[in-house]
Amino acid sequence: MPLQDLLGYLAQLLGGAAITVELAFSGYACALTVGTAWALLRRLDNPVGNAAWRAYASIFMGVPSVLVIFLFYYGGSAIIGGLVGIVGLRPRVDVSPFAAGLAALTVVQGAYSAEVISGAMRNVPRGQFEAARALGIRPYQVWWYVIMPQVARLALPGLTNIWVSVLKDTTLVALAGLNEIVARSRTAAGATKEPFLFFIAAALFFIVFSAATLKFSAGIERRLDRGIARPVSAGAEA
């Protein structure tokens, strides 16, 4: 196989990596939004809301993401048709692999994010709420300026783990036909008979990209922790 062809396939891989990154970022953003919404709902401690959360979490944490992707990919147009049909519209929609993958990542990782975020909300000391109220800060400002920054700090390690699993879960969307990096590495491996080269290249992309984002997340963590005085430890280890 001439070198030029191999480089051509590696360029294809890079194009696939762009799709992977796009799906991972958009999936993560949507999952965080859904997770925050569930966490706030759980905060209300309403019996109906709690029951809805338990059902949602149990279902989407109890079945493989692949099945959810297939369900949205095969059944997506019927689901949308059914939902819009209530209003009386009858549109023909086709769901792309990317859209099905994005929706699946959002609902599945949204459940895991909600766990992390509501855990962080529980760990914000109650005195913070009381002090903010005593200072006469408006309720929404209490959340926006006082509580949420602390929730972000407490949730960051867990949310970083979720980011890594979102990144890896994007590969599953290849099963619905998304032509991302893993699908392209398989095509390249088949065409060139050089499986090790392309699969290792794809693997290295995931390792290097997640290492880079972990470094970035460590930077954010330092910034969010800047208000926290570190206790002087007398050589004690955690």
Add this chain to the structure above:
Amino acid sequence: MKFDPALALHSLPDMLHGLWATIALAASVVALGLLIAIPLAVARDSRHPVLAWSAAAYVIFFRGTPAMILLFFVYFGFGQVFGARDGFLGALFSNAFLCAVIGFTLNHSSYVTEIVRGGLLAVPKGLVEAAAALGIEPRDVFLRIRLPLAIRYGLKAYQNEVILFTKATAVVSVITVVDLTAVANNIFYDTYDPFTPLLTAAAFYWVLVNLLRIGLARVDAWLNAHLKADESRGQAIAVHSTARAPAPLAPLGEPAQ
């Protein structure tokens, strides 16, 4: 959106066949993973730099790579090199199920290595020193004191990993293994019913995952019965509470927190 009970009932034998493949795959990988992970966890903290670095490289590579790439790697990579040959390796790599076991074991064992290592690091130093002072042989200190405690500390994280991994086996159809998801997919292609086969398979997975969860929680409750009594008295147990938090993705090179 319609669920067709007749189709679901009709597909039950096939589904159970797929479920069996999923369980056989997951059970083999869990057993092999634990077998590999314990020596690797010891090697990670070995004083021997070559040993420590190779174990670390193993963990970095196989934990950082999505399972699907590892499946391709084993099935199309090694399969192409050895698959056509006679003998043991040829038989091994031309069998998709065995390739799946190898691919998933590489991934799962690297996660378990970090869990076992986190557990081992959480065993209080004083215990090990006391055991050494009593003249217990290093091998027995490890097998009878450090390892049993490490297992207790790591069980919560291990439980999460086993469940996550069991769900991750659902991609195995990419290398032609017919598991529960593949059965549901085949029924979809036969009937074009987008909901019934997938929801039936999802129900099986849900039951499997919850049985696993309950079973492992029982093991945890049994092994950590002494902690439960302490927790009900409201005592904070610093070592245990930090070691047992789920940290399947703790950054490499740091103890699980």
